[in-house]
Amino acid sequence: MINLKVNGIDVSVPEGSTVLEAARQANIEIPTLCYMKEINAIGACRICMVEISEGGRPFRMATACVYPVSEGMEVKTNTIKVINSRKNTLKMILSTHNRSCLSCVRSGNCELQTLCQEYGVEDAAEFDGAMPEALFDTSAAHMVRDNSKCILCRRCVAACKQQQVGVIGANDRGFDTHIGSAFDNDLAKVDCISCGQCIVNCPTGALHEKDNTAEVYEALADESKYVVVQTAPAVRAGLGEEFGLPIGTDVEGKMVAALRRLGFDKVFDTDTAADITIMEESNELIERVTNGGVLPLITSCSPGWIKYCEYHYPELLPNVSSCKSPQQMFGATIKTWFAEKNNIDPKDIVVVSVMPCTAKKFEIGRDDESAAGVADVDISITTRELARMIKRMHMNFNALPDEQFDSPLGEATGAAVIFGATGGVMEAALRTAVEKITGEELKDVDFPVVRGTDPVKVTEMKVGDINVKVGVASGITGAKELLERVKAGEEFTFIEIMGCPGGCVNGGGQPIQPTSVRQTVDIKAKRASVLYNNDAAKAIRKSHENPFVKAVYAEYFEKPGSHKAHEVLHTTYVDRSNEVIM
Amino acid sequence: MKKRKSNLPFKGTPEQEKQLLAVIEAHKGEKGALMPVMQEAQEIYGYLPIEVQQIIAKGLSVPVEEVYGVSTFYSQFALTPKGEYKISVCLGTACYVKGAQEVFDRIVEILGIEADECTEDGKFSLEACRCIGACGLAPVMTINEEVYGRLVADDVDDILKKYM
Known part of the structure; x- marks a missing residue:
């Protein structure tokens, strides 16, 4: 252990710790902008400057985020020199920053704005002058890049690289430096998987989801439209953060109440469609296992992962389940079965989805996602956009009563709600597949071995006479590791892959927490706990026992894997490897 | 100043590509292989158009954006061909x-x-x-x-x- 003093407070930290980490031990938070533990420790933004003295030598300035501690070191984090240095750094950042903060998507949740407020930095008059070229990329379906608000911290670059995607980086040099793609192609032209991890890691308003709320308001105002909303499991586990509630607060009831007050004709749950997904996917698994089909079967719920597979592992597309994602199964069921039953023309139905995901905005426009001849889902908004709508309507969210989803696509099992956490789809599928294969009731429905936020989880089990080896990966780093093992010949039966680290709870459409929180709180686990608690509290925890699911199969889909089910609930994929610039 | 990109079609030959692949093979697995490979690629082709950057990216398993970022950072790298x-x-x-x-x-x-x-x-x-x-x-x-x-x-x- 290394002993040092931070602002006069004695601290002991392991060798190799940084000054930033040592200060945290003393409950002193040193501001950072560019720093991300392990993946972006570059000391570039200079906001974390502190004064240090080593070996009794005079104090000098150093970057706390990367400077290693030494025995007897003294650190001062709040001297006038430090404060002036931070003020100057902020002014220089502001001098090339588009300061139209009033209606900026990140106003109130901008790390740069927060620091300017804290240090009383109003403008950058003394540094004002030339501005770099403003680059605005709206080419992608899911997001907007506004480089006029970029501070070149490179956190998005690190997040993208961490996701094994690496389609953005710093181009050119000096004053012309800007974040962009190879040969300055638009984002829509490169192999971006739309995961949105760059957005949740951006400190400012330079990166944000494409806002589709205007289309939702328009649909709601159109009396000729029947507007149905669905919410993914992870939304209820994150939305509360937008209203000041602690990370890991379940706001399902208030979310339903808010959606009803926004004026949707039906407030339904994507979870119900997730139960249908399990019916189809477990059937596909059993069929492949018993009929010698292509194994391992790989899940298809995460559109970011699907896009990655289409770009980089097209040879594994036959392994990917043909099941549409729950979002799409929901839309398809509404526009076929629900429309027929209620005698509504599918053209007059608008399906809005609220998702923790930005890639869902891309998914709704994919080919072969229109069971009734019109798009299964019309508009997909993120958790953040829903929060924006609720705020715009001036609802006192925290005071709303807890309400229930509408029937019948509001009835869901515990198996469905855990879809939002890594390992959840696997666990839900096992609950159904194990019972179907063994023909015996599964008493203990919990599969703790596939839970937790590790990027790769592998386990073997015996189901009846069959040896089953399952793998779970979240984040593309984990996915790549697992897929390379598959390609090297390791035999798996079933693999779940989610594009974002930790699964949907940590999706690119979820509320944005500042870097200081992201580094000190396990957001993924806290949000996931909402889903596992919700599951544990449910009376029905197996998808095939969902009474609505039973009814809709009896009435419409006949049985999992039927011709009808294939028409409505399954899709196809495309080899995009020739679109990869690399 | 922003780096100017080639306005001309790529005219690389199979021989040049063979040379470049040999260079990549020789540097593969080395730490910091990117810059020396780019330098040698520029000697072979005279400049680093997207076609060449793609071969380098694929060969060294780095994102092509990383190659592009380096090529636009250092003035020694050219994205346009030299004339006779x-x-x-x-x-x-x-x-x-x-x-x-x-x-x-x-x-x-x-x-x-x-x-x-x-x-x-x-x-x-x-x-x-x-x-x-x-x-x-x-x-x-x-x-x-x-x-x-x-x-x-x-x-x-x-x-x-x-x-x-």
């Missing part, structure tokens, strides 16, 4: 005050290319350089190894005609 005749006009202080910009502008006018571009026939490329140590001859330009000094814009026509 490489024209370099000194815009250093001494040449500049003696009217080098007018000389430069006249070349732009005659050849129809900007700085760091190459004519479509591949004959001429143009670049602005900083002091070449011949201030006594200011303003000065070089065409390949040939040095032309004490220029005025009107000299340009006759000089270029010699190469056309």
Whole structure:
């Protein structure tokens, strides 16, 4: 252990710790902008400057985020020199920053704005002058890049690289430096998987989801439209953060109440469609296992992962389940079965989805996602956009009563709600597949071995006479590791892959927490706990026992894997490897 | 200044690609292999168009954006091809005050290319350089190894005609 003093407070930290980490031990938070533990420790933004003295030598300035501690070191984090240095750094950042903060998507949740407020930095008059070229990329379906608000911290670059995607980086040099793609192609032209991890890691308003709320308001105002909303499991586990509630607060009831007050004709749950997904996917698994089909079967719920597979592992597309994602199964069921039953023309139905995901905005426009001849889902908004709508309507969210989803696509099992956490789809599928294969009731429905936020989880089990080896990966780093093992010949039966680290709870459409929180709180686990608690509290925890699911199969889909089910609930994929610039 | 990208179609040969793949093979697995491979690639092709950057990215398993980022950061890397005749006009202080910009502008006018571009026939490329140590001859330009000094814009026509 290394002993040092931070602002006069004695601290002991392991060798190799940084000054930033040592200060945290003393409950002193040193501001950072560019720093991300392990993946972006570059000391570039200079906001974390502190004064240090080593070996009794005079104090000098150093970057706390990367400077290693030494025995007897003294650190001062709040001297006038430090404060002036931070003020100057902020002014220089502001001098090339588009300061139209009033209606900026990140106003109130901008790390740069927060620091300017804290240090009383109003403008950058003394540094004002030339501005770099403003680059605005709206080419992608899911997001907007506004480089006029970029501070070149490179956190998005690190997040993208961490996701094994690496389609953005710093181009050119000096004053012309800007974040962009190879040969300055638009984002829509490169192999971006739309995961949105760059957005949740951006400190400012330079990166944000494409806002589709205007289309939702328009649909709601159109009396000729029947507007149905669905919410993914992870939304209820994150939305509360937008209203000041602690990370890991379940706001399902208030979310339903808010959606009803926004004026949707039906407030339904994507979870119900997730139960249908399990019916189809477990059937596909059993069929492949018993009929010698292509194994391992790989899940298809995460559109970011699907896009990655289409770009980089097209040879594994036959392994990917043909099941549409729950979002799409929901839309398809509404526009076929629900429309027929209620005698509504599918053209007059608008399906809005609220998702923790930005890639869902891309998914709704994919080919072969229109069971009734019109798009299964019309508009997909993120958790953040829903929060924006609720705020715009001036609802006192925290005071709303807890309400229930509408029937019948509001009835869901515990198996469905855990879809939002890594390992959840696997666990839900096992609950159904194990019972179907063994023909015996599964008493203990919990599969703790596939839970937790590790990027790769592998386990073997015996189901009846069959040896089953399952793998779970979240984040593309984990996915790549697992897929390379598959390609090297390791035999798996079933693999779940989610594009974002930790699964949907940590999706690119979820509320944005500042870097200081992201580094000190396990957001993924806290949000996931909402889903596992919700599951544990449910009376029905197996998808095939969902009474609505039973009814809709009896009435419409006949049985999992039927011709009808294939028409409505399954899709196809495309080899995009020739679109990869690399 | 932002780096100019090639306006001309890629004319790489299979032999060049074979050479480049051998270079990549030799450096593969080395730490910091990217820059030396890019330098050697530039020696093979004369510049680093997207086609070449893609081969490097694939060969070294790095994102092509990373290759592009490096190629636009260092001035030694060119994204435009060099012509058969490489024209370099000194815009250093001494040449500049003696009217080098007018000389430069006249070349732009005659050849129809900007700085760091190459004519479509591949004959001429143009670049602005900083002091070449011949201030006594200011303003000065070089065409390949040939040095032309004490220029005025009107000299340009006759000089270029010699190469056309």
